[in-house]
Amino acid sequence: MDRYLISELLPPFLFGVGAFASLVLAIDSLFELMRKLVETGLPITIAFKVIALKLPNFVVLSFPMSTLLATLMTYSRLSSESELIALRGCGVSVYRMVMTAVMLSFLITGITFIFNEQIVPAANYEATATLERALKSDKPTFKRENIVYPEYRDIQQPDGTKEKILTRLFYADKFNGKQMTGLTIIDRSQSGLSQIVVSESGEWNASQNVWDFYNGTIYLVAPDRSYRNILRFQHQQLRLPRTPLNVAQNSRDYEEMNIAQAMEQLELERLSGNAQKIRKLKVRIQQKIALPFACVVCGLVGATVGTVPQRTGRGASFGISLLVIFTYYVLLRVTRELGDAGMLPSYLAAWLPNIIGLTIGLFLLVRVARR
Known part of the structure; x- marks a missing residue:
């Protein structure tokens, strides 16, 4: 059963990674790079290099979305074709069926964490440096x-x-x-x-x-x-x-630092005593830890909603995924701003969206299991 469910989950997950990463890339960077191509004469080879360097960041952002899409789409199809009903008839509980999706989500969480720590910060920093060198080639590369x-x-x-x-x-x-x-x-x-x-x-x-x-x-x-x-x-x-x-040497944007570099920067900010920067950095550090676990939350919610008997096509599943992810990221942005303002502790500002999502997922799972 686990092998069968995983084989059904992987194709929509990979499709979601490609679709969501391309969508976010187009919205966030592609149009801006096209504008610079036209207005500043940015070489097209540099533009493609910057896009390639920014891609890991968008792939990481797409992992929670793709996890939600894959679990929702797969479990909805299995439910509509009565395969989940057949499994329940064989004595398999809803908890056991959902467990497969949750375990896969934990694996994706680990991959997300590795990407977010080892690849994304370095790629973001190199993308910024490449763009600056291309637009200001007459100035020193480090300044x-x-x-x-x-x-x-x-x-x-x-x-x-x-x-x-x-x-x-x-x-x-x-x-x-x-x-x-x-x-x-x-x-x-x-x-x-x-x-x-x-x-x-x-x-x-x-x-x-x-x-x-x-x-x-x-x-x-x-x-x-x-x-x-x-x-x-x-x-x-x-x-x-x-x-x-x-x-001066470690002046990097929050997205260009991994956790170790952010902790070093936090120590420097503590020496300066700038309370606002310290709060922001604490929130960003907690978010770097909390974001990968959004995959687990999305996997639980998607699998639980998908087990409810329904006739949901791929288009509807994609739309529901967009709605849930949009709500999650809006909540993430709101709690981050509250954390930056000192109205929420840093750990709560970063983890509150996951806590809310996990609570909703567990509540729905218990309700579905009792049916």
């Missing part, structure tokens, strides 16, 4: 601008409350992959003394774990806000944290 890194610490107040104050602000106009230019550093980490460093350029000295600054001025500021000293230099070494360089 960051307006790098800002604030660092905070909590100060205990006499009334027992804590107040967050800025201890260091690091700013650079540009970073070419090795050297930063147009640097301004406000350092208030030492009690009773502040310094402002303005430098033409600077780079990290890995052998000595210090910053080498060139052609600049250091302003020492006393507690009464008066200038204590002004020092001009051609080359000056200062022991400041390496973190701003890490921020």
